[in-house]
Amino acid sequence: MKAKKYGIIFSFLVFIILSISSVKAYAAEDAIPSIQIKVTLNKDGSAIITEVxxxxxxxxxxxxxKALNNMEGRKVHSFSVRExxxxYTALDKWNKKLSRExxxxTSGILTKSDGYELCWGIGDYGDHTYxxxxxxxxxxxxxxxxxxxxxxxxSKLSSAPKAIAISIQMEDEAFDQQNARIWGYGFDGKVAIHSDGSLTVNSNKALDRKDYVNVLCRFDQSLFPNAAVAKISFEELQNSANDKGINPLIVILIVIGFIGGGIGLIGFFYSRYKLSDNTVVHLPSYKKININYSIPFGGNIPAIYAxxxxxxQGISYSQLMGVYLILLQEANYIxxxxxxxxxxxxxxxxxxxxxxxxxxxxxxxxxLLMEEADHDNILWSSDxxxxxxxxxxxxxxxEKKVNNEGIKELSRLGMVEEKNGTIRFTRQGFDKxxxxxxxxxYLSELTHQSEHVNKELWGDYLVIATMFNMGEKVLKAFEVIDKSYYNGFVNHYGCNTYSMIYFMSMTSHISNSTVMNADGTGGSTFSSxxxxxxxxxxGGSR
Structure with missing residues (x-):
């Protein structure tokens, strides 16, 4: 019975995929040789965008x-077209039913429930530069x-562009590695923090129809003092950008959800955990997670990682490397x-x-790292x-060895048990x-929790914060909470007040250099x- 049920679901999925792939799109032009985009950012967070x-x-x-969907909290206006x-004459209301003539x-903005469409007349058939x-x-x-x-x-156009180039800048500020980061997704290309103070995005080859150009940028908050407040953290935004795929089980659940009207099942099952005693528990939402000041599992890094x-909720091996680099620096081994x-x-x-x-x-x-060092025992970031x-x-x-050590420690502490080759939390282990x-x-809200900060745990807090890509943020919070204690704390790492922040930044750069443009200072784009x-x-012609 189960096999028949899964067979029906699989057949339905295949039908959907084949139906979608059988829909052909015919371009109304021979080609779009290039699209060049210039983005000028203002201190209030607005952007004047020029596209050729x-x-x-x-x-x-x-x-x-050109469609602009997913524009919650954003407004599009002042649209113009030149050739x-x-x-072109800007119309107050755009009517798609009008003839080409x-x-x-003319040009205009079509407002939709999910965003906007920037529209303009094709004009005479032939070649154009809009x-x-x-x-x-x-x-x-x-x-x-x-x-x-x-x-x-x-995004998906009537013809995929053969080349794209994007420049992002501010009128009165220059971007550099100290105040900006950039990542690209969805195409074969490169991003860079340019010497002229701009951020650049360029394709390496012609885009395919499945390609798209997503750009994630991070800036020092001081550059945009009047920007609107978002509903999520930058870490959450970056995590959504780095979420490259979807588990096949989730795809099946989505289909089941649409069939039965139960989309909520997706989150329900994904946050569901079976414990070693076969009871089922669920991961609480962020709002329901209680703030914790203590260091779980005695501060054992492999156990926390596992x-x-x-x-x-696993972290990358580059983040794990950053944690251990701090420990090695503290011990004066590097x-x-x-x-x-x-x-x-x-x-x-x-x-x-x-x-x-x-x-x-x-x-x-x-x-492992010293094997790559030169004869002076120095490993350069370029190498x-x-x-x-x-x-x-x-x-x-x-990383696998770290995880294995962590599982052993969790098992020794009675936090996990192995049954039939599967490792599961005990109830106590899940709670921990x-x-x-x-x-x-707690660390993400540290500046608001200053009265509860145990200074004896600062070293542990810094290590855990680094694990979650919050090392620099937590250091700055330490300095605000107690400047005098902070000065002594950073001396423990062989740094002064200024160089400690710089040390954390370098640690992040070096550890992230092992993966493709993970630190956002330039390099290749991610394929998805x-x-x-x-x-x-x-967008495109229609």
């Missing part, structure tokens, strides 16, 4: 359009720790700093080989990037694991990205 569309061989249709120096030389300009209010928003945006600049993986290489300053790790009494996992990471593939493979093996999320919540972006929805 080069199209060839338009042979049918009456208008072009050959001539400004009636639409010629210059669009429009303003998006609240593109950049205040996400608490940082300002930023996640926007789809290019528990997060069992909660399906020194992370900027040093001179070929007349230029570069981030690096100096390995100190004398009198090492590190833990096994610390020693393994130390040896990490150059050998990222080889180093990342070694780090993945090291939730405390990790409570600590994460998750939801949560503004913009998108298609």
């Amino acid at each position: 569309w080069e199209v060839q061989g338009v042979s049918s249709g009456t208008e072009y359009y 050959s120096g001539k400004l 009636e639409k010629k030389g 210059t669009l300009q429009y303003t998006i209010d609240n593109l950049v928003q205040n996400y608490g720790e940082y300002a930023g945006f996640y926007h789809q600049f290019i 528990a997060l993986k069992l909660l399906r 020194s992370i700093d900027k040093r001179t290489k070929k007349s230029k300053m570069e981030e690096s790790i100096l390995f100190k080989t004398e009198h090492i009494t590190a833990t096994n996992l610390e020693q393994l990471l130390f040896d 990490i990037i150059k050998n990222a593939t080889k180093i990342s493979q070694k780090l993945k093996q090291w 694991a939730i405390m990790i999320l409570g600590l994460k919540k 990205g998750g939801g949560g972006f503004s913009g998108g929805g298609g």
Whole structure:
């Protein structure tokens, strides 16, 4: 009976996929050779966007359009179109039913329930170069720790562009690695923090019809003092961008949800955990997680790491590496700093080989990285990037050892049990694991919890915060809470007040250099990205 049931579901999925793939789209032009986009950001978070569309061989249709969906909390206005120096007439209301001749030389905004469509008349058939300009209010928003945006600049068009180029800038400020980060998703290309103070996005090759161009940017909050306040944190925004795929089980649940009207089943099952005694528990929502000040599992990093993986809240191996780099720096086994290489300053790790009494996992990471160091025992960030593939493979093996050690510790503490090859939390273990999320919540709101901060736990807090990509934020909170104590605290790491923040930044840069543009300072784009972006929805001729 079960096999028959699953067979029906599978057949239904296949039917949907085949139905979607059988729908053909016919372009009304021969090609879109290029789309160039210039984004000028203002301190209030608004953006003036100028796009130049080069199209060839338009042979049918009456208008072009660009959809901007998912625009909650944002407003689009001041839309204009120019061609050959001539400004199109802006209409108060756009009517898609008008003829090509009636639409010629005109433009307008079509407001929809899920966003906007920027529309303009095709004009005469043939080749065109259209210059669009429009303003998006609240593109950049205040996400608490940082300002930023996640926007789809290019989505599925009538013809996929052969080349795209995007420049993001401010009139009175220059972007650099100290105040900005950029990531790209959905296409083969590169992003960069340019020497002229702009952020750039460029394709490496012609886009396919399935490609899209999503851009995630992060900025120092001080650059956008008047930006609207977002409903989520930047970490949550970035997590949604990095969510590259969906579990096949979730796909089946979505279909079941649509059939039975039970979309809520998706979240229900994903947050569901079976314990070692076969009872079922659910992960509480963020709002219902109690703030926790203590360090779970005695501060054992492998145990905390393994528990997060069992909660399906796992962190990347590069974040784990960052945690251990801080521990090695604190123990004075390494020194992370900027040093001179070929007349230029570069981030690096100096390995100190004398009198090492590190833990096994610390020693393994130390040896792994030192293998890539030069004859002076220095590992340069440029060499990490150059050998990222080889180093990342070694780090993945090291990460497995960390997880295995963590499972052993959790088992010793009675927090997990193994049955038939499956590791499950005990009730006590699940409750303790939730405390990790409570600590994460506490650290994310640290400046509002200053009266509860136990200064003796600052070192542990810094390590856990680094695990969640909040190290710099927590350090800044420490300084605000107690400046005098903070000065002594950073000396423990061989730093002063200024260099400690810089050390944390370098630690993040170096650990993230092992993966493709993970730190947002430039490099290759990711082939796919998750939801949560503004913009998108298609466009082109019709």
